[in-house]
Amino acid sequence: MYIIDSTELQNLLEELISRGYLLIGPTVRSGAIVYDSIRSVDDLPRGIGDEQQPSRYRLRRRDDAMFFGFVVGPVSWKKFLYPPRLTMFKAAKAGRGFTITPGRTENPPKKAFFGVRPCELSGILMQDQVFTAGTYVDRPYKAARDNAFIVAVNCTVTGGNCFCASMGTGPGATKGFDIALTEVMGGGKHYFVASGGTPRGEEVLEAVPHRDATEPENKSALDAVSRAAKSLTKKMDVRDLPQVLKDNFEHPRWDDVAGRCLACTNCTMVCPTCFCSTVEDSTDLTGMHAERDRRWDSCFTMDFTKVAGGNIRPSIRARYRQWMTHKLSNWMDQFGTLGCVGCGRCITWCPSGIDITAEVDAIRGNGVHE
Amino acid sequence: MKHETIPAPAAPGEGLRIHTVTVKKVIWETDDTFTLQLDLGEMGETFSFLPGQFNMLYVFGLGEAAISISSDASQGGTLAHTIHRVGTVTSGLAQVKRGDVIGLRGPFGASWPITAARGKDVCIVAGGIGLAPLRPVMYAMLRERTAFERIILLYGARSPLDLLYRVELEEWAKEHNVEVLVTVDRGDSSWKGYIGVVTSLFSYIKLDARATVGYVCGPETMMKYTIDEMERRGLAEDQIYLSMERNMKCAVGFCGHCQYGPEFICKDGPVFTLPRIRHLLDKKEL
Amino acid sequence: MQTENLAEILRQHPFLAGLSDSHMQVLIDCASNVRFAEGARLIQEGEIANKFYLVRTGRIALETDVNARGKIRIQTVGPGDVLGWSWLISPFRWHFNALAVAEVRAVTLDGECLRKKCEQDHDFGYEMLSRFSHVMERRLEATRMQLLDLYTIPPGAQA
Numbered sequence: 001m002y003i004i005d006s007t008e009l010q011n012l013l014e015e016l017i018s019r020g021y022l023l024i025g026p027t028v029r030s031g032a033i034v035y036d037s038i039r040s041v042d043d044l045p046r047g048i049g050d051e052q053q054p055s056r057y058r059l060r061r062r063d064d065a066m067f068f069g070f071v072v073g074p075v076s077w078k079k080f081l082y083p084p085r086l087t088m089f090k091a092a093k094a095g096r097g098f099t100i101t102p103g104r105t106e107n108p109p110k111k112a113f114f115g116v117r118p119c120e121l122s123g124i125l126m127q128d129q130v131f132t133a134g135t136y137v138d139r140p141y142k143a144a145r146d147n148a149f150i151v152a153v154n155c156t157v158t159g160g161n162c163f164c165a166s167m168g169t170g171p172g173a174t175k176g177f178d179i180a181l182t183e184v185m186g187g188g189k190h191y192f193v194a195s196g197g198t199p200r201g202e203e204v205l206e207a208v209p210h211r212d213a214t215e216p217e218n219k220s221a222l223d224a225v226s227r228a229a230k231s232l233t234k235k236m237d238v239r240d241l242p243q244v245l246k247d248n249f250e251h252p253r254w255d256d257v258a259g260r261c262l263a264c265t266n267c268t269m270v271c272p273t274c275f276c277s278t279v280e281d282s283t284d285l286t287g288m289h290a291e292r293d294r295r296w297d298s299c300f301t302m303d304f305t306k307v308a309g310g311n312i313r314p315s316i317r318a319r320y321r322q323w324m325t326h327k328l329s330n331w332m333d334q335f336g337t338l339g340c341v342g343c344g345r346c347i348t349w350c351p352s353g354i355d356i357t358a359e360v361d362a363i364r365g366n367g368v369h370e
Numbered sequence: 371m372k373h374e375t376i377p378a379p380a381a382p383g384e385g386l387r388i389h390t391v392t393v394k395k396v397i398w399e400t401d402d403t404f405t406l407q408l409d410l411g412e413m414g415e416t417f418s419f420l421p422g423q424f425n426m427l428y429v430f431g432l433g434e435a436a437i438s439i440s441s442d443a444s445q446g447g448t449l450a451h452t453i454h455r456v457g458t459v460t461s462g463l464a465q466v467k468r469g470d471v472i473g474l475r476g477p478f479g480a481s482w483p484i485t486a487a488r489g490k491d492v493c494i495v496a497g498g499i500g501l502a503p504l505r506p507v508m509y510a511m512l513r514e515r516t517a518f519e520r521i522i523l524l525y526g527a528r529s530p531l532d533l534l535y536r537v538e539l540e541e542w543a544k545e546h547n548v549e550v551l552v553t554v555d556r557g558d559s560s561w562k563g564y565i566g567v568v569t570s571l572f573s574y575i576k577l578d579a580r581a582t583v584g585y586v587c588g589p590e591t592m593m594k595y596t597i598d599e600m601e602r603r604g605l606a607e608d609q610i611y612l613s614m615e616r617n618m619k620c621a622v623g624f625c626g627h628c629q630y631g632p633e634f635i636c637k638d639g640p641v642f643t644l645p646r647i648r649h650l651l652d653k654k655e656l
Numbered sequence: 657m658q659t660e661n662l663a664e665i666l667r668q669h670p671f672l673a674g675l676s677d678s679h680m681q682v683l684i685d686c687a688s689n690v691r692f693a694e695g696a697r698l699i700q701e702g703e704i705a706n707k708f709y710l711v712r713t714g715r716i717a718l719e720t721d722v723n724a725r726g727k728i729r730i731q732t733v734g735p736g737d738v739l740g741w742s743w744l745i746s747p748f749r750w751h752f753n754a755l756a757v758a759e760v761r762a763v764t765l766d767g768e769c770l771r772k773k774c775e776q777d778h779d780f781g782y783e784m785l786s787r788f789s790h791v792m793e794r795r796l797e798a799t800r801m802q803l804l805d806l807y808t809i810p811p812g813a814q815a
Contacts, residue, residue: 091431275624313655
């Protein structure tokens with residue numbers, strides 16, 4: 001464990017830049033904290049906090065100068081590993097046939113993700129399972145992932161919609177990072193306790209001004225994270241959840257949520273684990289050149305399940321149920337874990353304020369079985 | 371309950387690479403269903419598939435469609451796909467001519483477990499275009515006819531004009547000792563065959579339930595009734611296999627469209643053992 | 657001899673499985689063996705229905721004439737099936753034509769005679785009705801499936 005003083009944080013950013021990483025970190029844009037390229041600590045939302053409730057997100061000025069006094073915004077790291085739009089190939093007519101030129105995915109620029117929250121880190125690890133752990137590997141994802149350096153930030157403040165502790169994904173990170181930072185502020189002091197999670201992470205820490213952390217300093221960091229865990233107001237009861245959802249396929253609650261859900265697809269866009277996509281084939285006006293793009297898709301769309309006979313899930317009821325049971329039940333069969341990291345984004349960004357933790361409670365509470 | 375596993379892709383990234391193949395022949399089977407015979411060219415040297423698998427066929431600029439392979443798996447180099455013209459891409463495929471080039475990637479999916487049927491009777495029940503993914507099974511079994519006992523084919527279509535592979539159906543019955551029963555939903559006065567749902571054909575055959583394997587493919591409702599009928603006649607559920615269908619975009623388990631409960635139809639299916647998915651069959655809008 | 661032969665045939669027919677000896681005898685008294693050549697008409701739509709058939713071999717198509725569309729065949733019955741229950745249900749008239757599409761051997765039963773026996777012996781009547789109800793139920797289920805027209809893609813529902 002090392003200490004990097006708050007005044008020395010800039011060194012860490014510069015060290016990463018000097019090693020050829022494009023830095024991506026939190027910054028304020030249009031009234032929200034998003035992830036975008038940053039170059040200095042001045043780009044960070046220092047002294048800014050966020051207020052999150054179901055269907056509500058506001059930034060506010062904090063009464064301190066914490067660098068990371070906020071939680072997660074509408075953008076997740078997903079967009080850098082699995083872009084919303086990707087050209088898969090370009091094709092050109094050639095005689096009676098055509099040639100295909102695959103989209104460029106090899107050797108993408110190296111990126112350092114600065115400020116990855118533990119829940120987000122879990123989300124990345126879950127998408128690793130989806131895109132790289134099976135028979136087929138998504139090469140653009142793998143290439144981007146292999147070129148990503150992760151600086152995690154443990155949460156010492158929590159949001160109104162966070163429930164990471166229930167999902168076992170936070171507020172402290174335990175694995176998957178190159179460097180983990182915990183911001184400690186108090187008693188006139190402001191510093192980061194830093195640890196390396198990989199050899200290259202260690203190497204970067206060794207290269208910036210630092211000193212060894214003392215026992216009390218370590219403890220302050222751990223305490224800050226513990227306090228954050230205790231301050232969480234939302235919980236998801238995950239006991240036997242996959243089976244509970246399987247047993248309640250026709251629970252009346254689905255009708256209730258269907259009356260509130262607009263199928264706007266916000267939740268799937270902001271969710272760090274949602275991975276559905278579609279492809280768009282198009283040609284230019286001459287018809288001689290064609291292109292295929294992959295873009296994010298959502299199981300909430302009407303045509304998501306279109307087959308020759310029609311749509312399998314025409315009702316919003318069925319589509320909401322699909323989203324929730326995929327995330328909290330089928331994901332376990334498919335990937336060995338639940339698919340939700342407890343970041344609370346879907347609750348914040350749902351225009352109807354649908355709260356997935358409350359939906360789970362409602363389905364459990366009635367105990368109506370099929 | 372294990373069935374034959376998916377062969378691993380030939381090379382990393384193979385599943386996503388589109389190959390160009392040439393149309394050798396176009397055969398119109400009915401007024402809205404046609405078979406494309408494809409010359410794989412260079413790709414033919416390494417391409418192999420198992421009965422029940424499908425390819426993604428690409429029409430320049432229009433997109434891809436998931437189509438079951440309906441040719442003989444032992445014939446390298448030539449592939450056949452029987453296609454129902456229902457949408458944009460299949461309409462595009464319906465317009466190709468001999469010598470045209472289309473894209474192909476595959477094969478994908480879990481296959482019919484033919485080894486499980488060795489030494490047993492096989493009862494194949496096909497509805498409509500469902501006969502297309504089952505034809506490779508028939509070819510495979512007929513190549514080793516003595517490895518299987520009775521082979522029974524129950525096939526239903528909408529009308530006599532909608533029947534596929536009529537010449538082969540006769541050939542299988544006459545020359546390969548296959549019991550072929552064909553029915554249509556309605557006929558005209560020239561049709562002397564059975565008329566009625568495909569499940570009614572069960573009344574005309576006697577199955578030895580303990581030694582029969584069932585392969586079923588067709589509209590979901592028809593498959594459910596068929597399963598009922600098979601179980602009514604004593605077939606154990608782990609002897610029954612069916613082929614499911616869902617929307618597909620990627621065929622490699624990434625796009626999420628083909629999910630059926632926890633199953634990805636593109637890689638866990640399309641062929642499933644009944645025990646694996648029976649709890650899903652009755653779920654509406656799953 | 658004719659009667660014993662008929663008795664055996666009836667006993668083996670699936671429609672009559674489990675029928676008591678005394679009820680079987682009632683049927684035998686009203687039964688006779690028949691054969692129809694390919695193309696022969698067994699039933700004429702609209703005529704009085706006073707018989708039914710237990711099919712042993714061959715195939716019979718049920719046909720109806722639809723004005724502009726000609727003759728449509730909507731059902732076939734084959735070995736082990738029963739054809740015709742209109743003899744049991746007023747107004748006792750046939751609702752379709754039936755033709756042999758392959759040579760048919762069947763047992764024909766005198767409906768008028770049996771109707772009287774059903775009225776005299778309600779136990780026997782119950783046996784007949786419950787067996788026919790079962791057949792009708794299966795036929796209705798099958799007809800519903802045909803009605804669903806599962807092999808057709810509905811217009812506008814194309815992928």
